[in-house]
Amino acid sequence: MGTQLSQQEIRVLGCLMEKAMATPEYYPLSLNALTNACNQKSNREPVVAWDEQTVEEAVADLEAKGWVNRSTVGRVPKFEERFTHQHNMVASEAAVLCVLLLRGPQTPGAIRGRTERLHAFDSLEALQETLDRLVEWGHVHRLPRLPGHKEVRFMHLLAGESDAGAAEAVASDVLPAAAGTDRLAQLEARVDALNSELADLKAMFDSFRQQFE
Numbered sequence: 035m036g037t038q039l040s041q042q043e044i045r046v047l048g049c050l051m052e053k054a055m056a057t058p059e060y061y062p063l064s065l066n067a068l069t070n071a072c073n074q075k076s077n078r079e080p081v082v083a084w085d086e087q088t089v090e091e092a093v094a095d096l097e098a099k100g101w102v103n104r105s106t107v108g109r110v111p112k113f114e115e116r117f118t119h120q121h122n123m124v125a126s127e128a129a130v131l132c133v134l135l136l137r138g139p140q141t142p143g144a145i146r147g148r149t150e151r152l153h154a155f156d157s158l159e160a161l162q163e164t165l166d167r168l169v170e171w172g173h174v175h176r177l178p179r180l181p182g183h184k185e186v187r188f189m190h191l192l193a194g195e196s197d198a199g200a201a202e203a204v205a206s207d208v209l210p211a212a213a214g215t216d217r218l219a220q221l222e223a224r225v226d227a228l229n230s231e232l233a234d235l236k237a238m239f240d241s242f243r244q245q246f247e
Contacts, residue, residue, distance in 0.1 A: 133148040
């Protein structure tokens with residue numbers, strides 16, 4: 035891709051995509067809700083603790099690129115992503131790119147587990163078709179297979195080719211993994227998905243409570 039995003043922009047964009055699919059009734063997001071989503075401890079890598087100013091600066095940068103829209107209707111401004119609309123993405127494509135933005139390089143098995151609450155893939159083959167399209171469009175890159183692993187990993191390219199090269203260099207230095215790692219990754223992905231659902235429920239409760247404060 036021609037445009038390279040900062041880590042802050044990537045997290046903000048990923049969070050907006052996630053909440054649009056996971057909790058559409060509480061979307062678009064206020065700055066406070068978006069900051070909480072960025073700092074969420076589940077389904078995030080790395081975990082961060084940003085203040086609202088950091089998030090607002092990232093939002094402003096994404097607005098300048100035309101990938102985030104600010105709504106001033108209501109008491110506080112709210113934000114929604116426009117990236118998927120501009121790139122004509124369907125739900126399956128948006129879900130895959132979203133979890134790559136939020137968690138970094140992952141195997142297809144892990145991606146399928148983590149996209150389950152956003153879009154349910156019927157099979158790994160269906161997921162692979164979506165990954166292939168994203169690779170073809172230049173949004174996603176296929177990394178070399180790690181030593182001792184059966185599955186390759188995929189990463190997004192919104193941070194540019196340099197990040198992909200760094201990820202490949204790290205992969206080449208990884209020691210062989212124990213058997214069953216891919217299965218473990220899938221189980222961890224399901225736990226992440228459940229934790230994210232709990233976080234979404236908490237966010238919905240907080241949003242509902244704020245309406246009466």
